[in-house]
Amino acid sequence: MKRIFFPAVPTLPATANLMDDAVTLLAWLLGLLALALPLGILAFLAWHGAAVLSWEFLSTGPAGLPLGTAGGIGPAIQGTLALVGIGLLLALPLGIGGGIYLSEYAPRAAWVSVLRFAVECLAGIPAVIYGLFGYSLLVVFLALKISLLAGGATLGFLMFPIILIGTQESLAAVEWHEREAALALGVSRARVIRRILLPKAWPGIAAVIVLAAGHAAGSAAPVMYTASTIFSATGITLASPVMTMPTHLYHLVAEAVSFNHAYGTAFVLVAGMLLGNSLALFLRRRN
């Protein structure tokens, strides 16, 4: 007598396994590409920029004729750091304070969610709009001229919403029982925030600050018409324009001044950015 077996699970169509293998292969290729891309870009810039990279390149100002064909990017590094520093002076108290309010004190009301939505919108507004605003209000209307102060304030506006959202989310991620336990002991809310919530949320807040600062340091659009100059003879003062790394790179390329120096500048910019972002990732990992 012939027996007929029915498998418990029907066999798959022949194409199913083939399709699965094809997709797996494709996904591996794409994943490896995504891994290779940042390393490739960095290596490409380092390879071409190696000719100009030296301690002098990092420390001295641009020289030669046309300007930028010799010398270095020292003033541009200082200018970018100064701009971001001033921006942070403005954005840190407002961003962290606002984040604390929205996370810890704000009532559940319609206007709070409207406020939160507005801040999220502003975090998404293109950097070039901040440049437009900084130019018309700070440079022209308040007559700050194109200066470190005007550019730093513009970067401050740019960083504020990012830091606020990051602070709020880091605080909100601290578990509720931490607050409840402390409040139940009769500790004041200010003390709970200072001694329990902020220390817990600090790695996340610090990470978002580093990311925001990196974003600000790398954008040329907001500082192009508010702070930057091709060459600063006066050094770093609040009322005078400064050189910045991204606008210097743009100038070297757009005016075809020196591609060697452009490679060097781009490498320093990317290396600094990767270093900063790695720090942010490390901080967040500790969270």
Next chain:
Amino acid sequence: MTAAISRTFSPLLLAVRQRHWGDAGMWTASFAAALLGAATLLFIVLFVMAEASPVLQHAGGLRGFLFGLPWEPFADPPAYGILHSWLSTLLVTGIALALAVPLALGVAVFAAEIAPALMRTVLQPFLELLAGIPSVVYGFFGYVTLVPWFEKHFDMVTGESVLVAALTLAVMVLPYVASTAAEAFRRVPGALRDSAYAMGVTRWHVISRVVMRHALPGIFAAIVLGLARAIGEALAVLMLAGNSTAVPESVLDRGQPITALLLTELGEAGVDSEKYHALFAAGVTLILITVLINLMVWWLKRGMLLRHA
């Protein structure tokens, strides 16, 4: 209204009544920071809008500005229309997303479903590092690699074109889309995945029919986030799109996206001139587009939260 006010201030009132002055101080300081920051940001938008509003009185009005007029500052009389500009923005971002989204979804599938554990832990930070590379560097990178390549292989006078800008932009938005989509895939409940595998189907079947379908709002949110990035991108498109005020007719034509228009012309626009107002109106157009995109993201996010509640 009074209820809202008393709810808002109740922590302060309580702190003062209980003489917790540190508490009252913390509340006041954080409330002031939130208010001041929000007010500043609101002011930014209103200020840019106020600077833009005279465009309504220009020849052609809003219609002429958006659809009719060319951008010819040196003609007599000068004309300020941004048709060429928003068309370029649309073309560049459209092509960039069409290229980046399938690749990014592939990377996200790899990062969330296929990669071995070690690769997963490496890939996510790499995507974030990739997202941190400044736009001007990508512009430079495209300028020294893609532009000469196009000049050689497409026999173009200058390789700068809508297509080159779009290709570079695609590389720029890829990490954003990929890491957001991967996050959405990871949030698909494990039980769903397990029961799908228990049916004896292949991994691709589970990914395409269960994981991706469940993470659909998240995928949309990732795409829209990429869209917002691409539209606001300034330096790369300024360096690569070619900065031509003619309306682009093919992807190998030169164009001038809105961000590039702003950066090119702002320095040469006299304060309070017709051109100055036209530039701010172009800025408002950009703001309105990003707010619209944000509304979409917010709506999608809410959909996702409701789904997981």
